[in-house]
Amino acid sequence: MECHMTTEHTAYPIFYDVEPSEVRNQSGAVGEAFAKYEMEEAAGKWRVALKEATDLAGWELKKTTDGHEAKFIQKIVEEVSLELRSISFNIDEKLVGMETRIEDLVPSLGIGCDDVRMIGIKGMGGGGKTTLARAVFDHISFQFEGKSFVENVRENVSSFGLKSLQKQVLSDILNEDVRVSSIYDGKHMMKRMMRDKKVLVVLDDVDHIDQLEALADEHNWFKLGSRIIITTRDEQVLVAHKVELIHDVNLLSDKEAICLFNRYAFGREIPIQEYEELSRQVVRYAAGLPLTIKVLGSFLCGKVELEWIDALERLKMIPLKETLKKLELSYITLEEDYKEMFLDVACIMKGWRKDDAIKALESCGFHARNGLRVLEKKSLITIYHNYNNYKYVGMHDHLEEMGRNIVRRSHPDKPHKHSRLWIHEEIRNVLANDLGRKATRCIRLDTQNSNREFDLKGLRKMKGLGFLSVEAAQRVYRRVYQDSNLVIAPYMYWDCNIVNPEFPNALRYLHITGYPFRSLPVTFHASNLVALEMPGSKIKQLWEGGEQKVLNKLRILDLSYSMVTTLDLRLTPNLETLDLGRCSNFVDLHMPVKCLKLTHVHLSDSSFIRTVDLRLAPNLEELILNFCNSLEKLHMPDRCLNLKYLRLTTLKLRTLDIGLNPNLRELDLGDCRYLEELNMAYECQKLANLNIRHSRLRVLNLGLTPNVERLNLGLCCQLEELHMPVEFLNLKYVNLEGSNLRTLDLRLAPNLEESYLVECNSLEKLHMPRRCLNLRSLTLTNAKLRILDIGHTPNLENLHLAKCYDLIKDLTSCSFDESLEVGPLAELDLGVKSLESCPFHPHNSLSKFQFSCIYDEDPPSLTRKIEMLISLGMCACTNLETFSGRICGLWRLRKLKLEGEETESNIGNIQKEVESSIGGWIVEAILRAIDEESRGKFPNDGDNLRFSGIRGRKLEFPIFNVNDPDRWIMMAERNLFS
CATH class of the missing domain: 1.10.8 (Helicase, Ruva Protein; domain 3)
Structure with a gap:
């Protein structure tokens, strides 16, 4: 007990076949034994110590494990081990962020679960995989019957062989020296000897499946409860070994x-x-x-x-040599073509869109998709999503540095001998001094903002040059009008002067933005060219003098933003992707022969093209013809089995027959304002997005498109008949704004989330699903409905029924009762001429609703009922002429809409009334859509609201309580609609 009194020792009493009271009082068997030493000098101290011991937390055999000695001992060992771990497990003070990383990983281990788990830890070299594995090992190893940490598996296998590592694992776990005669023998020994022990094994820096097969082949090698942790740079090793739990190591913040x-x-x-x-x-x-x-x-x-x-x-x-040496281990193990792809990414393509990188690498003869996947799994690159949701190719700065160092280190001062050139001044020097050599394979030159002349004559000596990318123009954006609509459109701005383009015939990938010539040089045969990309060029025709060269290997042609006027596809028999978007002078796409490999066609913004005939391109996958304002005829193949995306917005088509397209996923015919007939004679089972907004269709049959998710028929003002499929199970969004339908049946669309039925002036019947669990918003204005049954809608947030006068007169016909639950509405908009009673069932838990009720009149009889609605957490709006200050005094007021045609003085009076009646509130206004003749100024604090020349009909400004920031937003938007 003297040791216990010091800060570095802890005592735990164990009551073995005695009770604590016997020890405390020295009675019973303890008293008999103690009596023999009664005359000893230290007996008094012993007596005190025994009493103190009974006051400590300990274990009593009879009460702990029902007297079972073996379990009793095991319990004591576990408890003491836990305490020892808490004392001894102190993370190295030089390790930072390790506790958090351990906490993230340990739950995946499922300690205590009665199974065998293999967990992978992957990441780039030097990223902390081994450190994390060691920390976790130290943290949990006491809970296992055997343990082994095998460091540097890759390196040790190379030096000593797998047999030595099998011996290490067996010796560590069995606590004895074990002899292993062969790898085959070792596997059998491990399976036989480890199945009786719950073990923790860490295999660090594994780089080949053979290593895992020799050291931890099957789950049945191990006793239930065992855990195998594997660190690697190569995720594919884990996947091949069917390791399901893979943990990525995060770099330091x-x-x-x-x-x-x-x-x-x-x-x-x-x-x-x-x-x-x-x-x-x-x-x-x-x-x-x-x-x-x-x-x-x-x-x-x-x-x-x-x-x-x-x-x-x-x-x-x-x-830094130490870093590069560690990182290069992953590079060394790559196959040759993957090494080349890694160097291409490091020197040229880091930060590119993944699709663009694949296109360029495939043009150079690589199997790019598989190659990038291999590099990603080996933690040499990353594939990430940017804000626009495209996938991009990323790489850690040190891996990029390593790759560039590999390219440069053989001839550090002789860039003309490097396989890849990417440094602006080095490229300029090589070209200016005509130092080109066959060794150069790839060049990426960015001349933007240089305002200097670049002579490309030096390229002619680069006989091995397969990849050339020159950025000589910038894509900038300007405001333009399209069909009276202001849009932001990109265009090219030239800021570099390229002279003497002499391209070597070995080129497979040629990309130049802002190419300043009207054709390609006659000396360039382009016989090996796979991809030709010249967006923003001044090209009018591919070859000078109308010469025609057949480009048999060309698969990708991008002349977007160029001055080209016609294109004959006989010259590109194997073309797969054609981009002529925003070629404002383009008039004719000539396709006299079958183009069986053509899959992607982009002809948007070709203002003068009138006819497009694609009947000889049966393998199209994507067709984009947006904003071809003069296009009147489009001939599609009768069978287009691979077509997935058909985007034809703002055309002059009157009829369209899309033929057999069983894989079509998106059909966009928005703003085809002359379209009168759409023939969809075949099933489109995969069609998910259908947009025919602003057309002249009178009848539309959707019976063959049962899986549409988004249906937009807004502003189809002549639409009178809409035939739905037998079931519309996937429909989530429907827009029928301004349609002329009398009846709409949505009963077989149970997964509907939003329905937008604004200005459906003829709509008399609307059938909603009986149960619509996902419906969040239903907007219905100016309809002739008298009855509305919205069914079971527990998630409904917004219900807008403005100006449905026939409906509002008898809201008792609406199903808002308890049996058909209505969700937590954020806003209810009712436009009525008068309302005599509360529209909802009294037992429908009104306190959960926040309503916005717009009235065209404010009859005196409504005064008390309006105030009742407001006091329940709703709000009311009224005509400005009869507006009363009584509303301002209601402390639960949340939103106020004022509607009417008012003079500046009237609105000013209302503002003063609001400010004087409501304390602790902020009223703020933001002017939005006002014509040029009308101006308005709104203060930020509401103290001095001023209006000038307002012609608008509606002013809306929520009012928020500044004393409750957790519940309400401090800044509120107010709209003035012109």
């Missing part, structure tokens, strides 16, 4: 990186003040990679400021 660097550079978490900015520069260079941070921190420790500055400048030119 900026805060963690700074902390780790400070510990290595200064021996503390806070840097020396004069080194703060330099420390941030180092951390930026490391880009979250722990290995680099540790190496640089150790290297810079104790150095003076000038040495720090010199080291940082050197890093800009010469990469």
